[in-house]
Amino acid sequence: xxxxxxxxxxxxxxxxxxxxxxxxxxxxxxxxxxxxxxxxxxxxxxxxxxxxxxxxxxxxxxxxxxxxxxxxxxxxxxxxxxxxxxxxxxxxxxxxxxxxxxxxxxxxxxxxxxxxxxxxxxxxxxxxxxxxxxxxxxxxxxxxxxxxxxxxxxxxxxxxxxxxxxxxxxxxxxxxxxxxxxxxxxxxxxxxxxxxxxxxxxxxxxxxxxxxxxxxxxxxxxxxxxxxxxxxxxxxxxxxxxxxxxxxxxxxxxxxxxxxxxxxxxxxxxxxxxxxxxxxxxxxxxxxxxxxxxxxxxxxxxxxxxxxxxxxxxxxxxxxxxx
Amino acid sequence: xxxxxxxxxxxxxxxxxxxxxxxxxxxxxxxxxxxxxxxxxxxxxxxxxxxxxxxxxxxxxxxxxxxxxxxxxxxxxxxxxxxxxxxxxxxxxxxxxxxxxxxxxxxxxxxxxxxxxxxxxxxxxxxxxxxxxxxxxxxxxxxxxxxxxxxxxxxxxxxxxxxxxxxxxxxxxxxxxxxxxxxxxxxxxxxxxxxxxxxxxxxxxxxxxxxxxxxxxxxxxxxxxxxxxxxxxxxxxxxxxxxxxxxxxxxxxxxxxxxxxxxxxxxxxxxxxxxxxxxxxxxxxxxxxxxxxxxxxxxxxxxxxxxxxxxxxxxxxxxxxxx
Numbered sequence: 001x002x003x004x005x006x007x008x009x010x011x012x013x014x015x016x017x018x019x020x021x022x023x024x025x026x027x028x029x030x031x032x033x034x035x036x037x038x039x040x041x042x043x044x045x046x047x048x049x050x051x052x053x054x055x056x057x058x059x060x061x062x063x064x065x066x067x068x069x070x071x072x073x074x075x076x077x078x079x080x081x082x083x084x085x086x087x088x089x090x091x092x093x094x095x096x097x098x099x100x101x102x103x104x105x106x107x108x109x110x111x112x113x114x115x116x117x118x119x120x121x122x123x124x125x126x127x128x129x130x131x132x133x134x135x136x137x138x139x140x141x142x143x144x145x146x147x148x149x150x151x152x153x154x155x156x157x158x159x160x161x162x163x164x165x166x167x168x169x170x171x172x173x174x175x176x177x178x179x180x181x182x183x184x185x186x187x188x189x190x191x192x193x194x195x196x197x198x199x200x201x202x203x204x205x206x207x208x209x210x211x212x213x214x215x216x217x218x219x220x221x222x223x224x225x226x227x228x229x230x231x232x233x234x235x236x237x238x239x240x241x242x243x244x245x246x247x248x249x250x251x252x253x254x255x256x257x258x259x260x261x262x263x264x265x266x267x268x269x270x271x272x273x274x275x276x277x278x279x280x281x282x283x284x285x286x287x288x289x290x291x292x293x294x295x296x297x298x299x300x301x302x303x304x305x306x307x308x309x310x311x312x313x314x315x316x317x318x319x320x321x322x323x
Numbered sequence: 324x325x326x327x328x329x330x331x332x333x334x335x336x337x338x339x340x341x342x343x344x345x346x347x348x349x350x351x352x353x354x355x356x357x358x359x360x361x362x363x364x365x366x367x368x369x370x371x372x373x374x375x376x377x378x379x380x381x382x383x384x385x386x387x388x389x390x391x392x393x394x395x396x397x398x399x400x401x402x403x404x405x406x407x408x409x410x411x412x413x414x415x416x417x418x419x420x421x422x423x424x425x426x427x428x429x430x431x432x433x434x435x436x437x438x439x440x441x442x443x444x445x446x447x448x449x450x451x452x453x454x455x456x457x458x459x460x461x462x463x464x465x466x467x468x469x470x471x472x473x474x475x476x477x478x479x480x481x482x483x484x485x486x487x488x489x490x491x492x493x494x495x496x497x498x499x500x501x502x503x504x505x506x507x508x509x510x511x512x513x514x515x516x517x518x519x520x521x522x523x524x525x526x527x528x529x530x531x532x533x534x535x536x537x538x539x540x541x542x543x544x545x546x547x548x549x550x551x552x553x554x555x556x557x558x559x560x561x562x563x564x565x566x567x568x569x570x571x572x573x574x575x576x577x578x579x580x581x582x583x584x585x586x587x588x589x590x591x592x593x594x595x596x597x598x599x600x601x602x603x604x605x606x607x608x609x610x611x612x613x614x615x616x617x618x619x620x621x622x623x624x625x626x627x628x629x630x631x632x633x634x635x636x637x638x639x640x641x642x643x644x645x646x
Contacts, residue, residue, distance in 0.1 A: 005429070005454070006422040014452050017418075017429060021437040025446035027412060037448035039413050041467070042367035048448060050463055052417035054455045089350060090362050094375035094461050095340075099329040106328070106340060114344040123348035125360035125371060129337050131328070132377045138417050138461035140373055144364070 033239070034153050035083035035224060036143075045150060049080035050140035061135070063178040066105045068202040069137060070112025076226065077141035078120045079206035079275040083224040085151040085215025086143040088208065090125045091117065093139055096132030109137070120208055148215030156221040156240035156280035162302035163286075165207050165276045165293065168229055170200025170254030172271025173261075180263045187263055194256030204275045210296050211277055217292040218285030228272040236280060237304065246302035280304055356562070357476050358406035358547060359466075368473060372403035373463040384458070386501040389428045391525040392460060393435025399549060400464035401443045402529035402598040406547040408474040408538025409466035411531065413448045414440065416462055419455030432460070443531055471538030479544040479563035479603035485625035486609075488530050488599045488616065491552055493523025493577030495594025496584075503586045510586055517579030527598045533619050534600055540615040541608030551595040559603060560627065569625035603627055 005013055014032070023031045029038040029045060036049035053059060053076070059069045074091060081088040093113065097106055117124060122141065156162075174197035180187035191198055207224075214222060221240055225232045230246065237244040251268050265271070279298070281289050290298050328336055337355075346354045352361040352368060359372035376382060376399070382392045397414060404411040416436065420429055440447060445464065479485075497520035503510035514521055530547075537545060544563055548555045553569065560567040574591050588594070602621070604612050613621050 002425040002427050004423050004425060005420060008426060010452060013426065013429070016426070017433045017452070018447070020430060020433040021416075021447045022440050022445070023447050025444075028446055028448060032447065032449045037413070037415070039448060039465070041364040041369055044365035044367070046364055046369065046465075048413070048415060048463075048465065050415035050417045050450050050461070052419055052451045052453050052455075052459065052461055054419050054453060054459065056456065057454050090360070090371070092360070092371060092373035092463050093344075094373045094463075096375055096377050096459070097328060100327050102325040102327060103331060103336065103339070104325050106336070107343060110340045110343040117345050121348075122345070123351055124341065124344045124346050124355065125351060125362060126355045126357075127373050128375045129333060129340070130375050130377060131380050132375075132459075133379065134456065136375065136377065136419070136455075136459060136461075138373070138375055138459075140371075140415050140417075140463040142362070142369075142371065142465075 030152060035080040036086065038150055045145050047081050047084050047086040047143045047145065047150065048140065049077050051076045052138045054136050055134040063175065064202050066108035067112030070109040071116045071203055073137040073139050074113050074116035074122065075204055075206050075275065077139045078116065078122065078208060079224045079226065081141055081143035082206050082208045082211035083222050083277055085146050085148050085211050085222065087146050087212060088120050088122050088141050088143040090142045091122050091139055093124055093127035095129050096136030098133060099131050120206060146212030146215055148212060151215045151219050151222045153221050153223050153236050154239035156236050156242050156304045157282065158242050158304055158306050160220055160280040160304040161283055161286055161300050162233060162244060162246065162278065162280055162304060163298050163300045164225065164252065164278050165210055165296050165298055167252045167254040168225065168274050168276060169257035169268030169271050170197050171204060171273035173254065173257045173265040174198045174201030176263050176265035177260055190256065190259055196254060197256045197260065200254055201273065204273070206275050207277045210293050213292040214277065214279050214289060217289045219279045219281055219289065221280040223278050225274050225276050225278050226272060228270045229278065230269040233278055236278065242304045243306055244302055244304050250299065250301045252297065252299045353475060358403040359409065361473055368468050370404050370407050370409040370466040370468065370473065371463065372400050374399045375461045377459050378457040386498065387525050389431035390435030393432040394439045394526055396460040396462050397436050397439035397445065398527055398529050398598065400462045401439065401445065401531060402547045402549065404464055404466035405529050405531045405534035406545050406600055408469050408471050408534050408545065410469050410535060411443050411445050411464050411466040413465045414445050414462055416447055416450035418452050419459030421456060422454050443529060469535030469538055471535060474538045474542050474545045476544050476546050476559050477562035479559050479565050479627045480605065481565050481627055481629050483543055483603040483627040484606055484609055484623050485556060485567060485569065485601065485603055485627060486621050486623045487548065487575065487601050488533055488619050488621055490575045490577040491548065491597050491599060492580035492591030492594050493520050494527055494596035496577065496580045496588040497521045497524035499586050499588035500583050513579065513582055519577060520579050520583065523577055524596065529598050530600045533616050536615040537600065537602050537612060540612045542602045542604055542612065544603040546601050548597050548599050548601050549595060551593045552601065553592040556601050559601065565627045566629055567625055567627050573622065573624045575620065575622045
């Protein structure tokens, strides 16, 4: 047997595959490796990203309605545009569905897409609809930079503060409890007490205006923490050539996350599927950034420095599963 | 049981789904319904398309190598840009693969993508790589108009001639023979006699420069005939509000297509998966168009008129299968 995908993991695989295709050329400002790509169209920049969601991997139809799935499929892309400081504009939707799928459930899927599109100012411009063995939702979103221009992962400086918008851990805690609630009334009770947890899993919002505001208020580097906070912060440090120290005790938790850990919910450092923004900012720009983001909370959780990055817990890997 | 996808077919479904999402907005020059969408980025037009290929529906790994699949996945998108008169520029690749997929076969897939990308001047700018139950290749391609600007499906006039580039029917005949050849030595012999047929199925080329040349030489309307010649010509007529008469006897056939009909290959009118361009052109522009396209053949196969479109054979429908 040759080497299999599960042997090398998602990020090793992506590096090896991208080495085989042309990734540099006219008009390419930023190719693969950030939340989204940037190309030059005339004298304007265009920000572009694509994400593929497949049944049984990215969503479980027992816990998410078709509308939830549609909402999420658009939102994860919109969040990638937001993490570049961009304004999402246009979407291409490619849907695969079984031939015996009820039309009504695909209509619900599109209603969820529509809800996310209206919430983010996105217009659907095309795509593809094909037969498949299970539900596949593949979305590409195009956007334009906001007033602050594009912010990459690679701009963090030694001495920058690391902060995060909103609160972390809700999506993973929500999914853990939804699974447990099938046979555990205490988990059901916790979901009722903290309805924000199931909502964080099913209906995460992308931080669109916050991303543009941060770009216009001195953000040096930015990423969405969808792969897990620790891993994504590590991506900023790696791309920026810095070290980073993250203070786990300072990470703002979604209410109920601590309680959900009794059911084996991953820690807020590794959970993933949160669409908050992690931002590197110079200390003297912190107050201005915080003011620009208000009323969305912005919490300092670490600092970039020269030191070697401490070993941090790994996050989500598509081929290996959670760490 | 409610209505299922197989009840309403691909085109009925797409209409119903798109009615539920925002499809009009700032910057949208042409939304869903053509080979590709057109949006305005500053004072420039951007052409965008996406296609989803799934194992068992769009390719069969017995008959296509991983490199063939990668080549095709990019080419079908590039062809959509070409059919608008556009120059393909940038691609987003979203790949789903089983965790036990050999790394080597994904590397081959990317080698096929790279070959098609280099042949069409496309640079890969991003995408997604995820675990899935079977192989999924979802591609979006962005391009810019060539010198002749954008050509839609909707511009055919009464009195225009209908012509087609190259030769038709090779891809469907090739696939039919590849299937038959598993247990039939005569089919194997025919494949050896006409290697162009398997190649048409595995390695179709998109008509990139021809699309731009046609746009600059008076083409009124254009489409690629990937869904089957008759159906795609019908799409031009419907979008243009004209009738059309197609002369089946005038359709240029790929060598070997006639012979393959003995194995049940669909007719060149319905086969699909050919990436030739069907073009509407005024009679007085025919010579100029032909000259611009040379040495690629351009054959007149019909005429647009006021008369109601004659009932034509249907082509490929993703949820119902071939007609």
